[in-house]
Every structure is written in structure tokens, then in C-alpha cells.
Amino acid sequence: MNEYLSGPLVRLVEQAETVATTIAGPASEQVDRDAAWPEASMRALAAGGLTGLTVPAHLGGHGQGLLGMAALTEVLGRACASTAMCFGMHCVGTAVIAAKATSAQQDAYLRPIARGEHLTTLALSETGTGAHFFLPQTRMRPDGDGYVVDGGKQFVTNGGHVDSYVVSTTAEDAGGGEFSCVVVDADSEGVSWGAPWAGFGMRGNSSRPLTLDGVRVDGDRLLGAEGDQVWYVFEVVAPFFLTAMAGTYVGVAQAALDITLQHLRDRRHAHTGQALADVDLLQHRVGQLWMQVEKSRLLLFHAARLGDLGSPVALTAILASKADAATTAVNVVNEAMTLGGGIAYRENSTLSRLLRDARAGHVMSPTTDLLTLWAGRSALGLPLL
Numbered sequence: 001m002n003e004y005l006s007g008p009l010v011r012l013v014e015q016a017e018t019v020a021t022t023i024a025g026p027a028s029e030q031v032d033r034d035a036a037w038p039e040a041s042m043r044a045l046a047a048g049g050l051t052g053l054t055v056p057a058h059l060g061g062h063g064q065g066l067l068g069m070a071a072l073t074e075v076l077g078r079a080c081a082s083t084a085m086c087f088g089m090h091c092v093g094t095a096v097i098a099a100k101a102t103s104a105q106q107d108a109y110l111r112p113i114a115r116g117e118h119l120t121t122l123a124l125s126e127t128g129t130g131a132h133f134f135l136p137q138t139r140m141r142p143d144g145d146g147y148v149v150d151g152g153k154q155f156v157t158n159g160g161h162v163d164s165y166v167v168s169t170t171a172e173d174a175g176g177g178e179f180s181c182v183v184v185d186a187d188s189e190g191v192s193w194g195a196p197w198a199g200f201g202m203r204g205n206s207s208r209p210l211t212l213d214g215v216r217v218d219g220d221r222l223l224g225a226e227g228d229q230v231w232y233v234f235e236v237v238a239p240f241f242l243t244a245m246a247g248t249y250v251g252v253a254q255a256a257l258d259i260t261l262q263h264l265r266d267r268r269h270a271h272t273g274q275a276l277a278d279v280d281l282l283q284h285r286v287g288q289l290w291m292q293v294e295k296s297r298l299l300l301f302h303a304a305r306l307g308d309l310g311s312p313v314a315l316t317a318i319l320a321s322k323a324d325a326a327t328t329a330v331n332v333v334n335e336a337m338t339l340g341g342g343i344a345y346r347e348n349s350t351l352s353r354l355l356r357d358a359r360a361g362h363v364m365s366p367t368t369d370l371l372t373l374w375a376g377r378s379a380l381g382l383p384l385l
């Protein structure tokens with residue numbers, strides 16, 4: 001897909017490929033087995049400046065938008081889905097901070113992120129409202145020149161490993177659904193973590209529950225102004241979040257396809273001397289898998305490009321892209337398990353990990369059902385909510 005990318009972005013993709021093949025891929029089995037946050041990969045991405053992907057160029061970052069997000073998460077997702085998701089959630093959090101950053105926020109967060117000295121992430125989902133991540137019940141009340149935040153978040157990817165958390169909250173006097181995002185520093189008093197993440201898949205994510213108990217944040221940690229919260233959800237959070245996830249799951253699907261191609265080429269039956277790749281039926285099934293992956297990739301890059309261009313039809317494509325990528329990942333990995341025969345079914349095979357990782361795609365908000373509903377509403381010209 002590099003032929004669709006600008007020169008600077010191609011170089012970033014090549015850099016990410018190096019991290020993916022030399023660090024993230026080789027570590028992926030251990031990350032999955034031990035449910036270990038992908039420390040070495042994240043540090044390598046930071047050391048190479050890639051964690052500054054969505055920091056504006058004038059602050060020392062790469063100034064990339066959705067296309068950059070799509071390209072890098074795909075490359076990383078092919079090697080280790082947890083690394084792709086941890087990196088993606090950092091970049092989404094960064095994009096949210098960058099959208100309306102004050103000069104104090106630029107100095108405190110964006111410049112250090114560009115230098116690879118600060119990691120962040122997004123803490124939106126809550127137990128109470130589940131898949132409706134845009135309806136937080138975490139409360140924020142004024143306190144002198146700042147705020148006090150009380151509440152709880154669930155599934156905070158990168159939880160306990162990064163320097164700050166972009167937290168969605170509802171102002172006490174706000175109407176239904178209104179919220180503000182604030183940046184909470186990791187070492188703030190009142191921040192505590194629930195049990196370590198032990199997921200079915202995405203086991204390196206460290207997607208942990210977070211409790212915010214009377215956490216005081218300075219006034220200059222509020223992102224944007226009180227009241228423009230909905231703008232954040234649809235203009236920044238959703239496009240970046242969805243693109244990061246779609247990129248990751250296209251990467252997962254491609255990884256499963258790669259394994260299938262290799263297996264069909266290598267596996268020969270003694271009684272025929274023929275490689276499985278020579279069997280018509282299997283060639284046909286590979287053709288079907290290739291079409292699914294390529295269509296999802298094209299939709300992802302098309303949607304990301306429309307988003308970067310500010311096209312009025314970008315939103316429908318972006319919503320559809322994540323739902324489609326999750327569906328493709330689950331289908332393709334499932335089929336790859338069949339084509340891989342008994343060896344694919346052994347305990348801890350790479351395909352078994354990919355199957356578990358792929359399953360998160362449907363439930364990570366916005367879920368496949370909600371996105372498909374919203375894509376339909378968007379195509380009909382109806383309000384999403």
C-alpha cells in the first residue's frame with residue numbers, strides 16, 4: 001500500500017516495519033503467553049520518534065493524520081496486535097490532546113511525546129455505559145482554579161504503563177451526554193488500578209480498570225473548552241480510534257493470510273508429492289481470503305484519506321472501515337485455521353493467538369453492531385445518535 005503514501009510516510013512505515021520484524025514480532029509469543037505489556041516494542045517506537053506520529057510538525061512531531069495511523073497500525077498489527085493497539089491508543093490520546101492544545105499543554109505533553117519521552121492513552125469506557133463510550137458517568141467538578149474528578153474507567157489500554165491518561169468526564173451540571181476530556185497525570189493522587197489484564201486475546205494490552213478518587217487536575221489540563229465535548233468525540237476520538245483499530249485488524253488478517261500462503265506452499269503430501277498450493281479448491285479458498293483482506297485494506301486507506309482531506313463522506317467510510325476490518329479479521333483467521341490443518345490447531349500456534357486477538361475487534365467500542373447501525377444512519381443522512 002506504500003504506493004498510496006507520501007515519501008515521509010513511507011519512511012515512517014519502513015521504520016515501523018523494522019520495529020515490527022526485529023522486536024514486536026519476535027516478542028509477540030511471550031507478550032501473549034505472559035499477558036505482558038509490550039515494553040520493548042513501545043520503547044523502540046518511542047526511541048525512533050514514532051510515538052510522535054500525531055504530534056504537529058511545528059512541535060517536533062510527524063504531523064501525521066489518519067493515513068499515518070492506518071499505515072503504522074497495520075504494519076505493527078501484522079507482527080503483534082497488542083503492540084499495534086498500545087501504540088494506536090497512545091497516538092489517539094496524543095491526537096485528542098493536540099486538537100486544541102494550549103501552549104501549556106504543548107509544553108507539558110506534546111513536545112515530550114515528540115521526543116519519545118512521554119506516552120499517553122485514552123480512558124473513555126465505563127462499566128455503567130459499556131459500549132456507549134460517549135456517555136461517561138465520571139464526574140468533574142470545579143475546585144479553585146482546577147477540577148476534581150471522581151469515577152471509574154474500564155479496559156484502559158496501556159493502563160499502568162504510561163505517563164498520562166486522557167479521561168472523559170461529565171460536568172456535574174451538564175446535560176445528558178455532555179462531557180469534557182481532561183489529561184490526568186499517572187502519578188496524580190487518587191489514581192488507582194484494578195486487577196491486571198488477563199484477556200482472552202490482546203493479552204499484552206494491559207487494558208485495566210482505573211479508579212479516579214477525588215483526583216485533582218489543574219485548570220490547564222482541560223482539553224478545549226467545557227461544552228465542546230461532542231466535537232472531540234466525532235472530530236477526533238472516533239476517526240483516530242476507529243482507524244487505529246481498523247489498521248490493527250487488517251494487520252491481523254494479513255498475518256493470518258501470510259501464514260496460510262506459507263503453509264500451503266510448504267506442505268506436501270507423501271502420496272501425491274503435490275504441495276497443497278497446487279490443489280484447485282485451496283487456490284480458490286486463498287483467492288477468497290485475499291479478496292477480503294485487500295478490500296478491507298483499501299476501505300481503510302480510502303476512509304483514512306477521505307478523513308485527512310476533510311471530505312463530507314469520510315465519516316461513513318471510517319465507521320464502516322472498523323466494522324469491516326473486525327469482520328475480515330475474524331473470518332480470515334477462522335478460515336486460516338481450517339487451511340492450516342492440525343498444525344494450526346496446536347496449543348499456542350500463532351494462528352490461535354491471532355484468532356483470540358481478532359475476536360476483540362467486534363467488542364471494542366464502537367462495536368461492530370453499533371458501527372454498522374451508524375454507517376447506515378450516516379448513509380441515510382440521519383443523525384448518528
Ligand SMILES: Cc1cc2nc3c(=O)[nH]c(=O)nc-3n(C[C@H](O)[C@H](O)[C@H](O)COP(=O)(O)OP(=O)(O)OC[C@H]3O[C@@H](n4cnc5c(N)ncnc54)[C@H](O)[C@@H]3O)c2cc1C
Binds near residue numbers: 156
Ligand atoms: C481488548 C480491549 C481493549 C480496550 N481498550 C480500551 C481503551 O483503551 N479505552 C477505552 O476507553 N475502552 C477500551 N475498551 C473498551 C471497549 O471499547 C468497550 O467499551 C467495551 O469492550 C464494551 O463494553 P461492555 O463490555 O460493557 O459491552 P456492553 O455494553 O455490555 O455491550 C455488549 C454487546 O451489546 C451490544 N450493544 C450494547 N448496546 C447496544 C445497542 N444500543 N444497540 C446495539 N448493540 C448494542 C454491543 O455492541 C456489544 O456487542 C477495550 C476493550 C477491550 C476488549
